[in-house]
Amino acid sequence: MKIKRQPTVSDVARLAGVGTTTVSRVINGGERVSPETFAAVTRAIGELDFVPNMAARVLKGEQSKTIGLIVPSIADPFFANCAEVVQTIARSYGCLVAVCVTGNEASLELENIDSLCRRVDGILIAPSNSSSKSLNARLSSLSIPVVYFDQPLSGTHISGVMTNNYESSRAITNHLLQHGYERILCIGGEADFYTMRERIRGYTGAMKAAKKALSVDTAPHIRSKEETAEVLIRHLAGRRPPQAIYCLKNTTTIHTYDILQQLGVRVPQQVALAGHDDFLLASSLRPSVTVVRQPVEEIGRTAARLLFERLSRLPEKVAAKPGVGTKTVHLESHLVIRASCGCREAEPAESIPSFRLRNVGPPSTRSRRGTGAAVRGSATTDKGKAH
Amino acid sequence: MKIKRQPTVSDVARLAGVGTTTVSRVINGGERVSPETFAAVTRAIGELDFVPNMAARVLKGEQSKTIGLIVPSIADPFFANCAEVVQTIARSYGCLVAVCVTGNEASLELENIDSLCRRVDGILIAPSNSSSKSLNARLSSLSIPVVYFDQPLSGTHISGVMTNNYESSRAITNHLLQHGYERILCIGGEADFYTMRERIRGYTGAMKAAKKALSVDTAPHIRSKEETAEVLIRHLAGRRPPQAIYCLKNTTTIHTYDILQQLGVRVPQQVALAGHDDFLLASSLRPSVTVVRQPVEEIGRTAARLLFERLSRLPEKVAAKPGVGTKTVHLESHLVIRASCGCREAEPAESIPSFRLRNVGPPSTRSRRGTGAAVRGSATTDKGKAH
DNA sequence: CTGTTAGCGCATTCAT
DNA sequence: ATGAATGCGCTAACAG
Numbered sequence A, B: 001m002k003i004k005r006q007p008t009v010s011d012v013a014r015l016a017g018v019g020t021t022t023v024s025r026v027i028n029g030g031e032r033v034s035p036e037t038f039a040a041v042t043r044a045i046g047e048l049d050f051v052p053n054m055a056a057r058v059l060k061g062e063q064s065k066t067i068g069l070i071v072p073s074i075a076d077p078f079f080a081n082c083a084e085v086v087q088t089i090a091r092s093y094g095c096l097v098a099v100c101v102t103g104n105e106a107s108l109e110l111e112n113i114d115s116l117c118r119r120v121d122g123i124l125i126a127p128s129n130s131s132s133k134s135l136n137a138r139l140s141s142l143s144i145p146v147v148y149f150d151q152p153l154s155g156t157h158i159s160g161v162m163t164n165n166y167e168s169s170r171a172i173t174n175h176l177l178q179h180g181y182e183r184i185l186c187i188g189g190e191a192d193f194y195t196m197r198e199r200i201r202g203y204t205g206a207m208k209a210a211k212k213a214l215s216v217d218t219a220p221h222i223r224s225k226e227e228t229a230e231v232l233i234r235h236l237a238g239r240r241p242p243q244a245i246y247c248l249k250n251t252t253t254i255h256t257y258d259i260l261q262q263l264g265v266r267v268p269q270q271v272a273l274a275g276h277d278d279f280l281l282a283s284s285l286r287p288s289v290t291v292v293r294q295p296v297e298e299i300g301r302t303a304a305r306l307l308f309e310r311l312s313r314l315p316e317k318v319a320a321k322p323g324v325g326t327k328t329v330h331l332e333s334h335l336v337i338r339a340s341c342g343c344r345e346a347e348p349a350e351s352i353p354s355f356r357l358r359n360v361g362p363p364s365t366r367s368r369r370g371t372g373a374a375v376r377g378s379a380t381t382d383k384g385k386a387h
Numbered sequence C: 001c002t003g004t005t006a007g008c009g010c011a012t013t014c015a016t
Numbered sequence D: 001a002t003g004a005a006t007g008c009g010c011t012a013a014c015a016g
Helices: A009-016 A020-027 A035-048 A054-059 A077-092 A106-117 A133-140 A165-178 A194-209 A225-236 A250-263 A296-312 B009-016 B020-027 B035-048 B054-059 B077-092 B106-117 B133-140 B165-178 B194-209 B225-236 B250-263 B296-312
Strands: A066-071 A096-101 A122-125 A146-149 A159-163 A184-187 A244-247 A272-276 A290-293 A328-331 A334-336 B066-071 B096-101 B122-125 B146-149 B159-163 B184-187 B244-247 B272-276 B290-293 B328-331 B334-336
Touching: A009 A020, A009 A035, A020 A035, A054 B054, A066 A077, A066 A106, A077 A096, A077 A296, A077 B077, A077 B096, A096 A106, A096 B077, A106 A122, A106 A133, A122 A296, A146 A296, A159 A165, A159 A296, A165 A184, A165 A194, A165 A244, A165 A272, A165 A290, A165 A334, A184 A194, A184 A225, A225 A250, A244 A250, A250 A272, A296 A328, B009 B020, B009 B035, B020 B035, B066 B077, B066 B106, B077 B096, B077 B296, B096 B106, B106 B122, B106 B133, B122 B296, B146 B296, B159 B165, B159 B296, B165 B184, B165 B194, B165 B244, B165 B272, B165 B290, B165 B334, B184 B194, B184 B225, B225 B250, B244 B250, B250 B272, B296 B328
Parallel strands: A066 A096, A066 A122, A122 A146, A146 A159, A159 A328, A184 A244, A244 A272, A272 A290, B066 B096, B066 B122, B122 B146, B146 B159, B159 B328, B184 B244, B244 B272, B272 B290
Antiparallel strands: A096 B096, A290 A334, B290 B334
């Protein structure tokens, strides 16, 4: 089998009996080309299965038609969903998405930026450490547009999208307070993350306003389930155990839920539970888990839009001019009130006809009345993805 | 602020007082360069913050240092985890990963291949339709190596990695049979996927061997929770309702679990449940869910290894020679026996010290004895990712 | 409307 | 051990 070299513009030009410029023009929309020539060239392109060489285009100063996406982890559902949306939007612009994961390591972050900056048209980043000086410096000096999301980038004139962690954290804490809980434990989360600090601030704000004693435990870094268990047990076994637990993030909530199960602690009767960040199955657990939900898809979409907006209105290479058209979009998270906070189990998302198994005893009857409480959120969709 | 053009080899050469060739040599390892010159050039590179232009390299026929990853969905935990591993390995080779999602649409798949083939060194793909002629044709004609995973590519001489869906499906069906269930319902899954067909075949094989009546229901496509509910209710309300349910995939299992909860059907007392593909929280639910678990990380790792193996031993452009060094790696899934199948709740993964809440009644005592049954699997790690 | 020409930044002969 | 020259495929002047 002979190695078939990829056809080039010259090949097409020769076959079509025209010059390379004409071919180039056809490729790029066919301005100033006669219909006949256009047709001829198009035919030649089809015959040769010609695909323009991106590398050459990039070399000519064109766009690479690729954007970079830097995230701590692509396995994290939050970022995975963001990535999916970003990818979809990017494709609508004919762009590829190069995904880089950093594992929250600053060095990897910088390394990724370096390897991306010369090969992509723009960068979307969820910074691990938003206050890192070197990160900000590196990003600011880039000649391509950068958009951050999830965690802010301080001190630079870069666009981004954020959710209001402070507000939503305050709201969920208030919700717990309204249930009458006085001792609310706040756990989990790397406290050196901006978002985490904001959430803690929200919790603190609500507690102070209600004149309740604070009880934050983020020491040192609650990462593993074991660490979470240790912290939980320490508090639960104390003289004045918490009446409610507010978990600062996803995994902590899940771990906490699991541990409480194993400990035989009834939720919410003995201890109420609420968490930041929704998760798949949060609505399927019994009790279902009350959470703050971030508008994941919207975050990804907005960030991508912000980037392509800047990308498209670059007259030439005026792109990098900092501070021009820069903005931060704030998106709203909202409460998804379910059962773990003490509210009654909400009405099932879809109504299932009443039903009775034939050959077994009558199933336990479930209350189907909706809660009259201040339910500001709706039930999760828990949209599953096919595999 | 002046637009600082990115420095080039010539800039470095001038500053270092050498020729561009020397700079190039230094960049590529520094063969045949005197130590002094090497040092000088290195210093110049550092001063200018020089980063070689990938596009130019690619244009010169070098590798693009980018690989393509084509998956149905990156939001799907299975593919997200694969992607994470792939990305990590790719970086160890200095490669970027361009992720493309197809949403299981054949046209998008082809489109993605076209847009990738000229810009990447190799492609990793989880085909949506493994028997598509046009897909196979397009992939075969590519001049870059291709590795498939999850779903096989038939008729081409392309490497790939698969798990044995047939065997694992048979094993889990047998496990249910050993519990004494005779009427086992098999639901969910797009039956036109190779993996799904294999799983159904495994179920069928086990049932036939046990001389039990088949009960497969995949019609038409069980996608939404509503459809799943409809199918479930139809069977449960029948004269001879199933004693166990085997779900062919992730989302179906989750939906089924949820629906059974809502129906008030007790699992496993009234109906046992088992599913293909593990999921986060499967071990945290009560009852925990028995599943077949695929070695996700290993799949991703193996696929990536396969690709880079071919990539590295390309003397020049002999890469595409089909059938050379081609192989399919088979990985084993295994059963993770939990409670929903009827086995007793397994011992908690980590032992938590016995514990008693101070100001409330004694928690229900949980049996902590392990099951003596044929537990071939271990408890999930449910490794959470930071966010 | 169309063709000719000159680089984009780099690796690479082939000289020295 | 080093450098000058060449071309990868494409697009953007600049003629015609």
